Amino acid sequence: MAESTKKKKKGGRKKSDAEMEVKAEEASEQADVSEETTDQEAIAAESAGDETTDEGDNQVAAPKRPDPDWQKAEKPDLSLDERLQGLEEDQLRQMMKDMLLARRFEEKAAEAYALGKIGGFCHLYIGQEAVVTGAVHAQTPDDYVMTAYREHAHALQVGMEPGVVMAELFGKETGCSRGKGGSMHMFDKERNYLGGHGIVGGQVPLALGVAWAIKYRKEERVMQVYMGEAAVNQGAFHESLNMAALWGLPVVFIVENNRFGMGTAWERASSLYDISQKSKAYAMPGRVADGMDVLDMYRVTKEAVDRAREDSGPTLIEARTYRFVGHSMSDPVHGVYRTKEDVEEHKEQKDPIRLFADVLDEAGIVSQEELEEMDDEAKRISAESVEFADEAPDPEPSALYEDVYANEDVNGRLYFDGRERP
Amino acid sequence: MAEITYREALNQALAEEMERDPDVFLMGEEVGVYNGAYKVSKGLLDRFGEMRVVDTPITELGFTGLGVGSAMVGLRPVIEFMTYNFSILAFDQVVNSAAKLLSMSGGQFPIPITFRGPTGAALQLSAQHSQALEAMYAHFPGIKVVVPGTPADAKGLLKTSIRDDDPVAFFEGEMLYNIKGEVPEDEDFTIPLGVAEVKNEGSDVSIITHGKMVHVALQAAGKLAEDEVSAEVLDLRCLRPLDTDAILATVAKTNRVVILEEGWPYGGISTTLTTLIQEEAFDHLDAPILRVTQADVPMPYAKGLEKLAKPSVERVVEQVNKVLYR
Incomplete structure (x- = not known):
C-alpha cells in the first residue's frame, strides 16, 4: 500500500489500492461503459424485460470492442524522464537487446518450422515482446517465472541459452528438456524457469503452489505467472486468484491479452471486457498495462512485484498486447477472425520494438546506428542457435524410459508395455 | 506392536513424517479445524500449526495444482481428497502436471507429492460418492498407486509414499477406517512400494x-x-x-x-x-x-x-x- 501511494505521487494518475476499491468510481466507470450499449445488450435487456438504471451498480459491463487506443487505456501521461523511471542506461539497452533477440529468434524458429526442423505445435511471440521483457526486468533472478505454451521469449528472457532453447524446439538431447518437452514445455531449474505448460490455465494453480512454498519457507521471492487472456475463463484461474488473495501469496498474475484466444475474439468469450476488473471479485488489486510498451510493463509489474515481496500480496495485471502472427505456425496471420488491416495497423503503429526505439532515441540513449548493431547481434545469436540445434545430437533410444519416475529403485514393475527397454 | 485402527495408523504415519521432515505438509478440505472429514488428521493442526495443516476452500483443482506447484520447488505435500470422487475435479493437475512434469522437463522437476483419501463405496452413498477410481490413476505413467487394506500396511506404505520422490496416489478404504490390526510402533517402520x-x-x-x-x-x-x-x-x-x-x-x-x-x-x-x-x-x-x-x-x-x-x-x-x- 505504501509503495503504491509513493508511486502515485510520481505517476500522477495512478490509483492507490484503496481508491481502486472505491465503489462509486467503479460504478461511474461501469455506467460509462453501459452508455455504449451494444445491439446484443439491448436485445438481452429487452428480452429479459429489464429497465436499465443510471446507477449501473449491479450492471455487468457489456462486451465492448476496443477502441484504437485500447492498449493505452489506463496509461498515465508521463514525461520522458518519468517513463524511464530512473532505469540505468545499461538496463534500458538490455531491454532493447532482449526484445530484439525474442523477435529474431522467433523469425528463425518460423523458418526452421517451415523447413520441417521443428514439429508439433509452435506458437510464436512476435508482437508481444514488450510484455515479458518489461515484466521480467521488474524482478530479480531469484524470482520465479512460469507461463503457458507461447513461451520461447520467456525462456530467453530468464537467460536460457538460445541454442539450448532452439535445440529443444528441434527435439534434441541437448535441448533444455532433453527433447521431451518441445515448444510448449521448456524448463530451466537453475534459472527458476518453471515452464512451459500446455493446458490453458493449468499453470496458474501450479504458480500458486510455488508462491505457497515461498511463504512456507519465509523467503522473499516472487512468483510471476503468465497466461493468455483465454485462460481467464478457466476455473483454475478463479480458484487460484481466490486462494492467492485469501492467503496473501507473493504471486503476480500477468494476463497477456492479445485479444484472440486462437480465433475467438475476447468480446465473444467474456461477459466482462476488462480483465483487470476480475481481480475485484477476489479483493485483489487489478492493473492494466500497455503490453506494447516495455516501460509501461516494467512500471506496472514493478509495483506488483514490490507489493508481493514486501506484503506478500498478489496482483492481477492485464497486459494489453497483440500478436502479429497466427495463433500457431499452422494457421494464417489473420484468418477469418481478424482483418488484415487490423494486423497491419498494429504492426505499423504499435510495434513494441519500434516504439521503444523511438523512446531510447529521444532520450539519446540508443542511436539508430547502435540499434542496427544490436539488431545484427540478435540476428547473429539467433542464427547461431539454429547452428547449435542443427548439430546437437538426437536423444538416444534409451532416453525413452528415462525421467518417467524419479525414484525407480522400487520393487515390482513400473512399465506394462511388455517391451524390452532400449 | 499395538492394536490400533486403520485411521489411527494413518494418523501416526502423517504425524511421524511431518515430525521427521519440515517440508511435509497436509492440505485439503476440513483437514485442520474439523480434524478431517474421517478424522484421519485428528490433532495434527494443534501439533503442527496452520501452515502445515491447511484447510482449503472447496476448490479441488486449485489446491491440487497448488500442491503440485509446491512440489516443483521441493516441498512434500500430502493432498487429502475428502473422497477420491472429488479428485475428478482435480484430475487435470494430477494427470497433466503431476504425472508429466518430470518427463516434460527432461528430469529437472521431480514431484514428491502424495494424494490420499478414501476410495470406493461405503453405504448407500449412491452414484457420485461410491466410485473406486484406482484404475483411472494407474492408467497414467508417472504416477505410483498404493492401495493398503490393513492398518499395518496403511501406516508402513503411507510413510514410504510420503518419502518417495514421485507422485503417489494413496487409496484408503472408506469402510476400513475403523478396522483394527497389529501395527509396529517403531518410527522407522516402513513397507517398500511394489511388494505384494x-x-x-x-x-x-x-x-x-x-x-x-x-x-x-x-x-x-x-x-x-x-x-x-x-x-x-x-x-x-x-x-x-x-x-x-x-x-x-x-x-x-x-x-x-x-x-x-x-x-x-x-x-x-x-x-x-x-x-x-x-x-x-x-x-x-x-x-x-x-x-x-x-x-x-x-x-x-x-x-x-x-x-x-x-x-x-x-x-x-x-x-x-x-x-x-x-
Missing part, C-alpha cells in the same frame, strides 16, 4: 485383490475352506509399481485365478492383470481367469440394488467354483 503380500496361503486357487476387497477375499477363503478348497489370497498393496513376481508365483502355484476388484470391469485393474497373466503365465493356467468386479452400472442408492452391485463374498465363491470346475 500373501494374506492367506492356499494351493487350489489364487484370489488376487487389493484394498478393501482383501477382506472380502479373506472371508471368501474362509467359506471355501469349509468346502475344503484352499484359496490363496494375494494382496497387491501397490498397483504401480506392481509385484508381478508375486502374481506369477501364485499363478504357478495354484494354476487358477480369480481377480477381485471394487472398480468397474472395463479397463479395470483386473483387465491389466488378466493380460499380464495370459502373456507371461499362460502355460500355468488350468482354467480361464475369471473376475469379480462392481456391476457395470453407476452405483444405485437402494439398499438391495447397492448390495447387488458390489462385489460380494458369494460372487467370489461362485467364480472360484467356476475356475475349479466344481
